[in-house]
Amino acid sequence: MIRFLLTIAFLTILQCQQVFAQDEQLSKKQMIYDIDCLVEKINYSHPNPYYYRNKEEWTHYLDSLKKELPENLSPFGFWRQIDKILVFMNDAHTRSYPTQFYKKYVKEGGLFFPFSIENKKGSYGVKKNYSDQTAIDSISRIVAVNGIPIEKVVQTLKLQSSKELDFLDEKYVTASFPYYLWRVYDWTAPYAIDFLDKNGKTDRMEVQGVLSTALAEKKSEAKEETCMFTILNDSTALLTIKDFDSEKRSYFKKFYKTSFKKIEKLKIKNIIIDVRNHDGGDARYGEDLGRYFADKPFRTSSKTLWKVTPEFKKNFSAMYIPKIMRWAKFTYGINKHTKAIWSTKDNELAVVEHKLIKPKKSSLKHKRNVFVLIDNYTFSAGSMFAAMVKDYQLGTLVGQPTANLSSFYADPMMWYALPYSKFTFQVSTSLDVRPSGIIDTESILPDIEIEDNEDALQKTMELIQQKR
Template identity: 25%
Template sequence: MKLRLLYVAFLMLLTSCVSIKKHNEQISKLHSVKDLRKDIDELYSELKKYHPRLYQYRTKEVLDYKFDSLKKSQNKPLNSRDFYKKVVVVISQMGHGHTAISPPAKIRTKKERKLDLKMKNEFNELKFETLNSKLFISDGAESDSLLIGAKVLKINDEDISDIYVNYRKTFSSDGFNTTFYDKVIGKHFKELYLKNNGRQDSIQLILSLKDSLFNRTFKRVLRKKTNSNDKQKDSLKIKPNTKEKNKISWKEKRKYNKIHGYNYRDKTYNRNLEFIGKDSTIAYMKIRSFTKGNFKKFYEQSFAKIAKNKTQNLILDLRFNGGGKAKEIKNLYSYLTDKEFQFYTRSEVKTRMPLLKVIYSNSTSGFTKVIFGAVSPFIAMHRMFSVEKENGQLYFNYGTKKEKPNPLNFKGKIYVLINGYSYSAAALLATYLHGSKRAFFVGEETGGSYNGTVAGFMRQHRLSNTKVAVRYGVLHIATPYKENPDGYGVKPDVEIIPTIKNRLNKTDPELDWILNEIEK
């Protein structure tokens, strides 16, 4: 029996090694012109089949022409990454920010993954921000804090202006908005660089700061080991009462982190509430993301505090909030209104079973398909009753029921801070607050469209030959409020664009404007 189990384990290991080798060879080899053109046809057919608003910002004639031109331009063999660089330009011109493609990544062996755990890339410690199309180091320079505020001129001898132009072609906002681009390139510069250039063992930056020109090289280096001897040797001598206190404190901290959505990597919270101003009477709620954390508990506790303090002014900060859960923003809005409301309209779809089409895409693992296989008939039955057809168009009832305001709803003045990275769910919330005339907006136009976005259930399809993956939403999600022309975000009542001087002086001009306005 033992020999048989060892034999099976050996076969599984051998199969795994062979499949890894086969995958890595396939993505690095040159694909024939015929295969490249087949993948372009496959990509366009996939989008036409399930994307509910494919021709919202570009007409069918325009996209037909672009895909046909892309197909005809394939006149020599390419590897998967170079093919991706050609295709991504057309995808970004569609004008749907949630529709994106990615080059296939090399699958690393167990030995390589083990080595990766021991290494870190110094470049990944940096954080960037783009202001007026210029890239700056904004934070996270653990190895050299003096780099904060430095302008990046070149990276590995390539001008940052050329990189900016190229990266701007690799993604899109929703529609014709332009504020999204600066914010994405800054916030996701490291990811964009990896996506376009692959893993780098050494990255050199040419930087400018305070009229000085200099360079810095960032490498993959060994992580510092934590020395167990650094721990207190007399930890056993700690008094029992102290130990119990620490235990309670740890449990409270863990609970707090869970409610507020603690990000261990960035050491920040998704949700924060504090009281600011001269007399600490202004509620300032910063929401970085509508993702992890117990949002229901957070809003319940926060608005109870706001009510207890009899706060008259609430500042809701949605800057650099890229979105998240659709149900969270609906829950938050119930605390911001005293009227019954319907947050979403029916979602346009191209299939009666959108969730199953996401689960059973060709990029979903076999294990996941098996797990969902047992419950898929029940999902299908439930979803069939959630989809209705009207005038030839399928609609999915996605959070369309009437909602009542929360008893703790805030009745005072609401100010909302927005910028180009207020996107997806954050832009939908901004739209509802704007459309219902419930808030005053300061900052810059949101990156997400006023009239909704194609997102919700996200389907991923991997192209047969190059293994390039396309990921897109299968629901068009929108609030009842609309604006013309289509394709632009929520515009602020007062536009304020921060400068690098603000960042260096650690001042917040948008927030300062609101505080001054309240004090008048």
């Protein structure tokens, strides 16, 4: 599934981004000042900005980038430099968005590259053709785009893909190739493609661009629910959960309760929980779900480290403490997070050790087979849910590695605007350590890994059939 429109749908929600006059040039002096402010705010708010890159690497990278800046640059051109800095940091939750530029480009009828690509055993071919240009289907291997070798194009795009691991950057860049080409290059249609055809003959063609609507997947007119429950057969139920964010916690709790009542009533033995394409959210919603199928105490993370600043306290209380209760300071000691945060000195790290959560008694009565479907787009709190299942052996993970490191910086609650460009960016304020307490450099790996052309649900149904 192409991630292009899903990415943009998320970006359009972020209305807080201030709009800069898009034709007004920024001077080199203004850009350097904004870059210095960006780094200052990250250092101020982030628990450990030098975790993925040490300070020397940061300094060298920033010095080189500043020297290479032209005397003047368009706002979008400068945003690309800001984006490269945040991607270099390698923290998927500290980021900025090109929302204003994308919306303007689409509104003016801007065209996008007409196909996505895929890596086929070290060479790149066409993944999906979004145009009516049938000649594109004759491409066997892409050699170059606009005279630049395809390998170099992909490497350049990956410099502005904000995933934490190289294979994830590769996945996102190739699947959303039209979006990333627009995001990184100032190219306009037609595009020159050097390629090998089905017979291995070298050739060149020009391809026209397509409107953003051509890249959109056809949606059902009915609104898709965040959570869906489906009976697949007399012994198997499917719970599909798209995120832990777009509804209130009470919505999720009600869904879990209703679903497991049906599971009990129908004596379902196999439970499949689908968190593919999961956009993340509040990890507590995953804990609420875990209580219904866990056969032992569990937790979604072993500990959380928060960077405490006065501004962070204000944002945290606004998000998690009811307004009517914020005057009562004694209530800040009830919750483990607020207790740790408000007892920590400003500009230091608050550490929250997470206790094990007990499963519901009903989950211990009947032994069930639990399968959790994951993929390269299972992000943030969705990835934490997968880690919980993995580390406590609460079920079998089927699919592909998740879209986060197993322990990662998260909770981007601090938003800042740069002085001259007015670009906004968000900074991670916490470190979530996976349930096992291990901090490694891998994402959550499935117990049963499938290929790109396989379907995790179908694979799981085959596994269930084999166990009968």
